[in-house]
Amino acid sequence: MSKGRFGIHGGQYIPETLMNAVMELEEAYGHYKNDTAFNAELTELLNEYAGRPSRLYYAAHMTENLGGAKVYLKREDLNHTGAHKINNVLGQVLLAKKMGKTRVIAETGAGQHGVATATAAALMGMECEIFMGKEDTERQSLNVYRMRLLGAQVHAVTSGTATLKDAVSETMREWTNRISDTHYVLGSVMGPHPFPTIVRDFQAVISREIKEQILKKEGRLPDAVLACVGGGSNAIGSFYHFIEDKNVRLIGCEAAGRGADTAETAATITTGKLGIFHGMKSYFCQDEYGQIAPVYSISAGLDYPGVGPEHAYLYDTGRAEYVPVTDNEAVEAFEYLSRIEGVIPAIESAHAVAYAKKLIPTMKKDQIVVITISGRGDKDCAAIARYRGEDIHE
Amino acid sequence: MNKNIAKAFEKGKAFIPFITCGDPSLKVTEQLVYACEEAGADLVELGIPFSDPTAEGPVIQAANVRALSGGVTTDKIFDMVEEIRKNTQIPLVFMTYANVVFSYGTERFVSRAAQLGIDGLILPEVPLEEKDEFAQVCKTHGMDFISLIAPTSHERIAQIAREAEGFVYCVSSLGVTGMRSQITTDIGAMVELVKKEKKIPCAVGFGISTPEQARTMATKADGVIVGSAIMKLCETYREDCVEYVKAYVKEMKDAVKMM
Numbered sequence: 001m002s003k004g005r006f007g008i009h010g011g012q013y014i015p016e017t018l019m020n021a022v023m024e025l026e027e028a029y030g031h032y033k034n035d036t037a038f039n040a041e042l043t044e045l046l047n048e049y050a051g052r053p054s055r056l057y058y059a060a061h062m063t064e065n066l067g068g069a070k071v072y073l074k075r076e077d078l079n080h081t082g083a084h085k086i087n088n089v090l091g092q093v094l095l096a097k098k099m100g101k102t103r104v105i106a107e108t109g110a111g112q113h114g115v116a117t118a119t120a121a122a123l124m125g126m127e128c129e130i131f132m133g134k135e136d137t138e139r140q141s142l143n144v145y146r147m148r149l150l151g152a153q154v155h156a157v158t159s160g161t162a163t164l165k166d167a168v169s170e171t172m173r174e175w176t177n178r179i180s181d182t183h184y185v186l187g188s189v190m191g192p193h194p195f196p197t198i199v200r201d202f203q204a205v206i207s208r209e210i211k212e213q214i215l216k217k218e219g220r221l222p223d224a225v226l227a228c229v230g231g232g233s234n235a236i237g238s239f240y241h242f243i244e245d246k247n248v249r250l251i252g253c254e255a256a257g258r259g260a261d262t263a264e265t266a267a268t269i270t271t272g273k274l275g276i277f278h279g280m281k282s283y284f285c286q287d288e289y290g291q292i293a294p295v296y297s298i299s300a301g302l303d304y305p306g307v308g309p310e311h312a313y314l315y316d317t318g319r320a321e322y323v324p325v326t327d328n329e330a331v332e333a334f335e336y337l338s339r340i341e342g343v344i345p346a347i348e349s350a351h352a353v354a355y356a357k358k359l360i361p362t363m364k365k366d367q368i369v370v371i372t373i374s375g376r377g378d379k380d381c382a383a384i385a386r387y388r389g390e391d392i393h394e
Numbered sequence: 395m396n397k398n399i400a401k402a403f404e405k406g407k408a409f410i411p412f413i414t415c416g417d418p419s420l421k422v423t424e425q426l427v428y429a430c431e432e433a434g435a436d437l438v439e440l441g442i443p444f445s446d447p448t449a450e451g452p453v454i455q456a457a458n459v460r461a462l463s464g465g466v467t468t469d470k471i472f473d474m475v476e477e478i479r480k481n482t483q484i485p486l487v488f489m490t491y492a493n494v495v496f497s498y499g500t501e502r503f504v505s506r507a508a509q510l511g512i513d514g515l516i517l518p519e520v521p522l523e524e525k526d527e528f529a530q531v532c533k534t535h536g537m538d539f540i541s542l543i544a545p546t547s548h549e550r551i552a553q554i555a556r557e558a559e560g561f562v563y564c565v566s567s568l569g570v571t572g573m574r575s576q577i578t579t580d581i582g583a584m585v586e587l588v589k590k591e592k593k594i595p596c597a598v599g600f601g602i603s604t605p606e607q608a609r610t611m612a613t614k615a616d617g618v619i620v621g622s623a624i625m626k627l628c629e630t631y632r633e634d635c636v637e638y639v640k641a642y643v644k645e646m647k648d649a650v651k652m653m
Contacts (some may be wrong), residue, residue: 002523013492015449016521016554017544017565159455160446169448176449177569179546276492277446279519289468290497291445 004193007316009309012192014279017176025183026194028099033201038098045090049123050080052087052205056213056370061340069223069363071356073343074210074372076234083346083375084206084234085116089185091202093120096183103127103178106185107171109136109164109230110301110348111143112375113187118152120185128152131171133163136300143379161294164230164304168278188231189308192279196308203237210370211241218368224249224359227372228351229322230266230302232311234374239320249321251359252311253351255297256324266295268307269315269322277305282312298327298387301348301375329354331387334377346375347384396538398485398513399437399560403595407612408436409647410597411639412489412621414457415440416466418632420474426628429640431484434647439516439619442471442490449518451572453622456629468498472506479511487514487540487560492528500531508535514560516540522554529559543588544568545579555591562588564615566600572622574601582614605649612650620646 003026004010012022032038046052055078059071076084096104104126108114114130121128130147134156137144147154160166168191175184186195189203207225214222225242227235229252242248254260254267265271268283275284277292285293285305297303314320330347333354338344345353349372356371363369377384385392402408411430415423427438443458443466450458475486488507495503495517504515514537520528522541529539538560543551545568555562564584566577585596598611599619608618627642628635 012521012523013519014521015519015544015565016542016550017546017568019521019523019544019550020546020548159452160459165446169446172448173451173570179568273497276496276519278448284493286493286497288497290491290493290495291462292493 004197006310006313009280009282009312010193010196011281012279013276013281014192015176018179021175021179022192022194024099028095029194029198032095032098038094042091042094045094046087046205050086050090051078053209054078056210056217058217059341065340066357066360068360068365069367069369071360072214072222072368072370074206074238074370076206077343077345077349077373077376081112081116081119082378083112083116084203084237085113085187086119087205087237088187088199088202088233089113089116089120092183092185092198093117093124093126096185097124097126099183101181101183103182104185105129105131105171105174105182106187107164107167108132108187109167109303110299110346110379111136111140111147112301114152114154115143115146115150117185118147118150121152122150130154131157131167131174133161133167134158135162136164139300139383140379164300165292188233189236189310190231190278190280190306196280196310199233200236200240200310203233204240206234206237206372207239207241210238214368214370221245221248222368222370223363224251224369226251226253226352226356226369228253228302228348228374229307229311230255230304230348231306232308234372236308236310238372239314243319250314250319251355252320252322253325253355254322255299255302255351256326257296257298259326260324264296266297266303266305267324268305269311270324272305280309282309283307298330299347299351301346302351323355325351325354331384333357334380334384343373344377345373346377347380349374350377396513396536396560398483399487399538402437402485403561403616405436407650408597408617409434409643409650410437410439410617410619411435411624411643412439412441412619414443414454414461414625415471415474416443416461416464417457417625417628418460419464420466420470422633422636424474424478425636426639427478427484428482429636430643431482433640433643435484435643436617437485437487439487439489439621442468442488442494444491444494447491449570451570451622453625453629454571457625468494472510475510475512485513486511487516488512489516492517492520495528500528504531504535504537508537512537514538514540516563518542522550522557543584551584551587552591555588555594558592558594561595561597561617563619564596564598566598566602566611571600573603577601577607581611585615605645608646609649609652618646618650
């Protein structure tokens with residue numbers, strides 16, 4: 001059995017052309033993750049540049065309104081560039097620089113990972129190219145401009161469904177084309193080993209902080225941690241330091257699109273089956289012949305037919321639960337959190353808020369729930385307005 | 395080793411065309427196999443289309459999309475192979491992606507393919523580290539699981555070669571499949587590293603389209619694989635592509651034969 005397995009999931013299903021590149025990455029990461037100077041430099045960047053630690057905010061109005069458990073919001077939306085993506089990107093781009101790479105490439109769905117990568121590349125003086133599905137460049141045109149402003153070249157990907165999965169495929173193709181000076185900054189806990197581990201480690205700062213903050217505020221661990229799941233990086237980051245704390249429920253909220261019982265869904269764990277794609281064995285939405293399904297969600301960042309291998313494993317072992325949330329529920333939660341707490345969440349994060357709205361009233365008042373707000377929703381305002389029938393454009 | 399694949403390399407330098415099954419139709423694919431054999435092809439790679447072929451360039455990607463939108467499925471391709479095997483024993487290998495095989499059930503896929511007379515299997519995103527789950531099943535059913543080496547493989551070549559079956563697929567260039575004006579990799583050196591470990595045929599693919607390129611590659615290896623140039627003809631001439639492909643394969647086979 002190959003390296004990088006989470007139960008039966010994970011592995012390194014990639015062309016031979018890329019094998020030495022991922023082995024070189026694994027070796028470099030193995031070295032730098034324990035390197036004091038590297039970690040000091042990364043912590044400095046996370047704190048002074050990205051604005052960590054992010055706040056754990058007690059949502060008093062939401063708590064009162066829902067009438068169940070106490071609600072805390074982990075405010076990853078307050079990070080520089082507006083989402084959790086920067087945690088991973090600063091780590092990977094710094095690592096790439098140490099490896100002597102001069103160019104970074106990345107896929108992006110909603111554009112948050114692309115913006116974060118372009119930002120880190122600008123900061124560290126690297127050349128940067130971003131691959132984004134053509135449909136997403138239209139859904140998220142402001143983020144396209146932002147990336148270009150930061151000095152990145154943005155490629156609109158027209159193959160396949162012209163969304164996130166095609167952006168990943170195209171970035172992989174580009175990496176096989178130019179390897180020696182280029183690092184692929186994968187944006188989620190997916191792809192071939194060592195990416196799911198590297199990205200998880202860089203995102204694990206979220207749960208490390210939640211744990212410290214909640215112990216300080218409440219003197220005890222939360223009863224549940226909720227996060228949205230596409231590839232699953234903010235979710236694994238939110239879960240990681242609680243995995244051994246068996247009394248903490250870990251709940252991943254998947255994008256069900258128009259409903260997990262319809263074809264227009266991206267709820268991978270709810271509807272997918274075991275497969276091999278994009279470098280990993282995991283669960284994927286696919287047809288009976290293994291053709292990858294053209295998934296759908298209102299959220300460009302969750303519009304992906306697979307899920308990271310560690311989530312697949314946490315699901316198999318029953319350690320984490322995964323629930324589907326529809327477009328409609330997410331949009332309602334987007335509006336709800338904006339009005340009740342004055343926090344406009346990313347439409348991705350709104351999926352976690354939506355499930356929290358159902359769960360919290362069933363819990364007791366002395367229980368505690370943490371919801372990770374993985375990003376801010378400014379980028380989504382025009383699209384949500386259009387969803388509600390208002391014709392506004394960015 | 396599968397005897398039929400060995401045969402492909404017994405009559406001098408081999409020419410290996412690649413065809414995406416079902417573009418423009420499975421009826422035409424079947425005719426293309428016969429035409430390739432008549433034109434001198436030594437082995438045919440049959441591509442089972444996949445929705446997201448990450449190792450392919452634009453030409454074969456487009457062929458995959460056309461084939462799938464035409465309703466091609468793995469089962470329909472198996473039926474076509476059954477027809478083909480009534481008429482020819484030319485060596486045939488499947489080229490597809492891991493999920494096509496895995497989702498069908500690796501054992502079920504390989505046993506059916508072997509029973510129909512498929513001689514080998516190429517999965518471009520299954521490297522040495524992951525090959526056991528497929529290669530073991532292939533071995534049980536007398537099919538060769540074909541290994542690839544790339545310009546970036548370097549010290550990995552020795553171990554890949556030691557475990558290789560059938561032939562070694564030498565990837566000529568960085569990047570994905572597709573026609574290239576120049577190939578800069580030292581193919582001769584790659585082949586030499588393979589041969590030092592194991593006496594096994596080496597066929598070069600990725601980027602080759604002209605008789606001159608084929609001839610040059612044939613001086614360094616045992617065979618030449620061409621895909622995109624053929625699928626470009628299928629794209630251009632659709633139902634009428636058979637004669638064009640036949641003429642092209644003959645020209646290419648003549649070019650490698652002279653070596």
